Structures are given as structure tokens and as C-alpha cells.
Amino acid sequence: MDGRFFERVYGLVRQIPSGQVATYGQLALYLDYPHGARTVGWAMRGCPADVPWHRVINARGRISAHGRPPDEVVLQQALLEAEGIVFGPDGQIDLRTYRWAGPAWSME
DNA sequence: CGAATGACCAAGC
DNA sequence: GGCTTGGCCATTC
Numbered sequence: 001m002d003g004r005f006f007e008r009v010y011g012l013v014r015q016i017p018s019g020q021v022a023t024y025g026q027l028a029l030y031l032d033y034p035h036g037a038r039t040v041g042w043a044m045r046g047c048p049a050d051v052p053w054h055r056v057i058n059a060r061g062r063i064s065a066h067g068r069p070p071d072e073v074v075l076q077q078a079l080l081e082a083e084g085i086v087f088g089p090d091g092q093i094d095l096r097t098y099r100w101a102g103p104a105w106s107m108e
Numbered sequence: 109c110g111a112a113t114g115a116c117c118a119a120g121c
Numbered sequence: 122g123g124c125t126t127g128g129c130c131a132t133t134c
Contacts, residue, residue, distance in 0.1 A: 008122075037116040037130085041114065060117095086130080111133105111134085
């Protein structure tokens with residue numbers, strides 16, 4: 001795959017520090033794609049082993065379990081919990097607290 | 109080039 | 122509060 005954007009997405013995801021998470025739409029914005037959230041999510045479909053894909057969640061602070069084996073979803077949650085992220089009763093994360101601020105050039 | 113897909117997002121019911 | 126619809130973008134067939 002010669003996915004150019006994919007690699008950019010992967011590179012950005014790799015920059016996500018431990019204990020923090022980012023949404024697809026957020027990553028898309030950082031990549032200069034305000035509406036390319038789907039493309040980001042699609043890029044994750046190839047989830048390379050060197051990419052902390054578990055730190056990427058949807059805008060609702062929940063793990064994306066769209067037609068995927070529950071094992072992967074459970075694993076993702078376990079990895080996030082291992083990084084200090086606490087899930088709510090509905091398996092939801094408090095984005096206000098764990099939301100990645102983005103790269104250095106991106107400020108709030 | 110046209111149609112289909114995909115781990116999304118926001119709005120509507 | 123959960124399901125459905127439309128839209129957006131890039132990649133693949």
C-alpha cells in the first residue's frame with residue numbers, strides 16, 4: 001500500500017503520548033483534513049504493529065467496535081487502562097481529561 | 109472514471 | 122439514549 005495519508009496518520013498516532021487518547025476527527029484536523037475522519041479511521045483498518053492504534057477512539061470517547069472481534073476491543077481497553085486511563089460505566093472515556101492536545105504546533 | 113467501502117461525525121427521530 | 126440518514130474524504134476494484 002502506498003498510502004501517503006496513512007503514513008501521515010500513523011506518524012501522528014505514534015506521537016500520542018501514553019495515558020492520552022485522540023479521536024479520528026481530531027487526528028484528521030491535525031492532518032489538515034477537517035472532514036477526513038473517515039479516511040483516518042480507514043487508515044487504521046490496516047493498523048500497523050508499530051502504531052498505538054489503541055489510543056485512537058471515536059469522538060464519543062468510546063472504542064470503535066465496528067464489525068470487529070470483541071477481543072480487539074477488549075484488548076484496546078486493557079491497553080488504555082494499563083496507561084492509566086479510566087473507563088466509565090459504559091466503557092466510555094472522559095475526553096475532557098484524556099484528550100490529546102495534539103502536536104506541539106497545535107494549541108488549544 | 110464510476111461505484112463501493114470504511115474502526116467517522118453530526119443531526120434527526 | 123440508541124438507531125438511522127446524509128455527508129465527507131481517500132483508497133481500491
